[in-house]
Amino acid sequence: MEKELLYFIVMVGVFFIGCFGLKWQVSISMFAAALSGLLISGNGFNLRHLVEGAFGYIDTILIIGSAMIFMKAIQHAGTLETFKYYVIKKFINSPRIILLAMTFIVMFPGMITGSATAAVLSTGGLIAPVLITMGIPMVETATIIAMAGMLGMLAPPVNVPVMIIGGGVDMPYSGFGLPLLVLAVPLAIFSSLYLGNRFLKNVNKEELKKELEKMKIHDIKVFIPILVLVTLMISTKAFPKHIPDLGLPLIFILSSITALFVGKEKNVHRIIKEALRDALPVLGILVGVGMFIQVMTLTGVRGYIVVQSLSLPVIFRYMVLAVSLPLFGAISSYGAASVLGVPFLLAFISKNQIITASAISLIASLGDMMPPTALAGIFAAKVVGLDNYKEVLKKSFVPAMAFVLYGIIFIYFADTFASILL
Amino acid sequence: MEKSKISAIVLTIIIISVIITTGSEFKSMQEEIAIYPSDGLTEKKQLSDYFEGLKDTPGDTEVYVFEGEEEGGSTLILGGTHPNEPASNLTTIMLVENLQVDKGRVFVITESNKSAFTHNDPQEGSPHGYHIETNSGERYFKYGSRATNPIHQWPDPDVYIHSSGQKLSGSETRNLNRAYPGRKDGTLTEKIAFGITNLINEEKIDVTIDLHEASPEYPVINALVTHEKSSDIASMTIIELQFQGIQMSLEASPKNLHGLSHRELGDFTDTYAMLMETANPSQGRLRGATTEKLIVEGKDKIYEKAGEAGFLFVEFDENGHPISERVARHTTGINEMINSFNMFNMGNEIIVKGIPDYEDILKNGIGSYLQ
Numbered sequence: 001m002e003k004e005l006l007y008f009i010v011m012v013g014v015f016f017i018g019c020f021g022l023k024w025q026v027s028i029s030m031f032a033a034a035l036s037g038l039l040i041s042g043n044g045f046n047l048r049h050l051v052e053g054a055f056g057y058i059d060t061i062l063i064i065g066s067a068m069i070f071m072k073a074i075q076h077a078g079t080l081e082t083f084k085y086y087v088i089k090k091f092i093n094s095p096r097i098i099l100l101a102m103t104f105i106v107m108f109p110g111m112i113t114g115s116a117t118a119a120v121l122s123t124g125g126l127i128a129p130v131l132i133t134m135g136i137p138m139v140e141t142a143t144i145i146a147m148a149g150m151l152g153m154l155a156p157p158v159n160v161p162v163m164i165i166g167g168g169v170d171m172p173y174s175g176f177g178l179p180l181l182v183l184a185v186p187l188a189i190f191s192s193l194y195l196g197n198r199f200l201k202n203v204n205k206e207e208l209k210k211e212l213e214k215m216k217i218h219d220i221k222v223f224i225p226i227l228v229l230v231t232l233m234i235s236t237k238a239f240p241k242h243i244p245d246l247g248l249p250l251i252f253i254l255s256s257i258t259a260l261f262v263g264k265e266k267n268v269h270r271i272i273k274e275a276l277r278d279a280l281p282v283l284g285i286l287v288g289v290g291m292f293i294q295v296m297t298l299t300g301v302r303g304y305i306v307v308q309s310l311s312l313p314v315i316f317r318y319m320v321l322a323v324s325l326p327l328f329g330a331i332s333s334y335g336a337a338s339v340l341g342v343p344f345l346l347a348f349i350s351k352n353q354i355i356t357a358s359a360i361s362l363i364a365s366l367g368d369m370m371p372p373t374a375l376a377g378i379f380a381a382k383v384v385g386l387d388n389y390k391e392v393l394k395k396s397f398v399p400a401m402a403f404v405l406y407g408i409i410f411i412y413f414a415d416t417f418a419s420i421l422l
Numbered sequence: 423m424e425k426s427k428i429s430a431i432v433l434t435i436i437i438i439s440v441i442i443t444t445g446s447e448f449k450s451m452q453e454e455i456a457i458y459p460s461d462g463l464t465e466k467k468q469l470s471d472y473f474e475g476l477k478d479t480p481g482d483t484e485v486y487v488f489e490g491e492e493e494g495g496s497t498l499i500l501g502g503t504h505p506n507e508p509a510s511n512l513t514t515i516m517l518v519e520n521l522q523v524d525k526g527r528v529f530v531i532t533e534s535n536k537s538a539f540t541h542n543d544p545q546e547g548s549p550h551g552y553h554i555e556t557n558s559g560e561r562y563f564k565y566g567s568r569a570t571n572p573i574h575q576w577p578d579p580d581v582y583i584h585s586s587g588q589k590l591s592g593s594e595t596r597n598l599n600r601a602y603p604g605r606k607d608g609t610l611t612e613k614i615a616f617g618i619t620n621l622i623n624e625e626k627i628d629v630t631i632d633l634h635e636a637s638p639e640y641p642v643i644n645a646l647v648t649h650e651k652s653s654d655i656a657s658m659t660i661i662e663l664q665f666q667g668i669q670m671s672l673e674a675s676p677k678n679l680h681g682l683s684h685r686e687l688g689d690f691t692d693t694y695a696m697l698m699e700t701a702n703p704s705q706g707r708l709r710g711a712t713t714e715k716l717i718v719e720g721k722d723k724i725y726e727k728a729g730e731a732g733f734l735f736v737e738f739d740e741n742g743h744p745i746s747e748r749v750a751r752h753t754t755g756i757n758e759m760i761n762s763f764n765m766f767n768m769g770n771e772i773i774v775k776g777i778p779d780y781e782d783i784l785k786n787g788i789g790s791y792l793q
Binding site: 049051056062158164168170174236245247290293294299300306307311338339342 | 592680706709
């Protein structure tokens, strides 16, 4: 047995024993797995690698922490309730339009920032009460939000996985707009209708109207935090020479501050405490995963996995791409784009590179649904009020298969798509 | 005392200990590495001499100047743009420690992005540095990151928008070779690029050679990338290298890929801008264990397998690509670029000596040419 395979088996084994045998938290199990990798490979108790690996997600951790604070701040300000009231009142006779419009609203922050987490935790939280009130169960609502978040990350103008893949082969980020749109929009419509349409057939409008009457409506000023958020997200991208990029964490915090002024809840301590209590398990997982990847790279396990994935016969390459990209994305979809996306793009070098890279980024985006990190899935479950996201993962199976199939078709017929779209 | 308070105290003590231990290890990367210039050195300047905005910043770096007695052309050799491409930095250190100039001027920067030498890329598992046996004993050299230290430039935007309007992933905002021609009021990385552009303009540098390495699975490898202005010099260099049995491909600088030295320095200055790549297994995605040995010896079983499967753009056998071979390629490439420049610029030549040739470096090892 090759030593890299042995290290990998030990690391994964320790993770499973910790997580399922000893019932440790996922983050602690990841730490134990990384430590076991260090020890078995002869690197000793090398703290530096554990800390350095954990720092790989410092920006993501700050985004999640600040986005969660924003979520809680607008929740306490009454923005979610008020938004729900106006949307349902206006479109009560067109539930499908509501469903599709809500899907694109979730996608929007992802399109601007390239982050599915930002989408799920900002507008995802906003639209969740609307869909639930319309009769879509919580699990389906969470799945719609998660899928829309990932498709927002995929859709133009900002697709970070494509930029990462392009950076690996010196391909400029231009010409991707239409292919990414053609990938994202049909999948967004399909996912939302597949998950939500059947619940909209029997919407009881009279009951909805009664519910609307009971709702506590706030002044329209509760939408100011959303306005500030969207304005800051767009303006820094639209006028980069005049407005410095504040970074997502600061944008979320500034928007949260405005929520304090427009809502009744002024207790900052309470908002932050609630937000961090919800976010902490995922932040812990990211720290653990960072350590795990660092040790995988240090010991050669990462290279071993990549080469094994690529070395299968060409006929299996599409299958391996379909399986390995989302699986590696379980660690991070950006990581999957970098570590596997670049070699796969080179493996398909005879095909149109813009179409292929776009499709690879679509499949890589599914990593945000895969445990243990599952950022889109976990936070979508949280914004609808579910404790466990396993049901969300199960519900996402068919749309996820559609992602993979559509992506593979795009790669297989890359040159044909290129002649039409580019 | 409550159980939860005891846990909190114990955890706090553990966290403080981890911070002190790993923090001091991290800070040790800021220590300078000694370089022993040859007696051909005429002046040691700072990049901030060309752009005041870099003074007292982590981006300021040494510029070694070698001036011949006779007036002639001038060249700037950039090493250490990406400190995870060690042959680049090591080639320039070897040049500083051996170079003699009879005619013209040679400017050498060994740590073009000095800040990037003070940290490693998270999740890459890289060593802090590597050791090389020299005639005077073992010497230590740094192995850093591809990008500026986030301690010095943070946070990254979601998307890096270059001054040309080109969009790249946010982390590229700390990549010096995506920042040219630089901005005087930009980020630290853009200021470094601006300083180098100013140096080229003020010193009227004829030839700029940017030394890099690439992972074996990267298509542009063992290659010379050239701006269209310098294609004659680059073509002649390739021919001369091939006469010596050194395979090097010629790549044209893409006009639509901005921020790179071979594109922007060619567009925004009068210099002939060229960039050279060698094969570095310690930076690729397919590599095995990341160790000092991999950096120095360049051997890797997983890369061998990847080579057999046809995933690499360079041959990779059991001999790998040792750092001596990579430095030898860079050194010979520099020599031939200077010779080719001289062919097209009679009377304005750059005459250098003291640079070991390809075979000598391979035979004796790079350590033999370090003080």
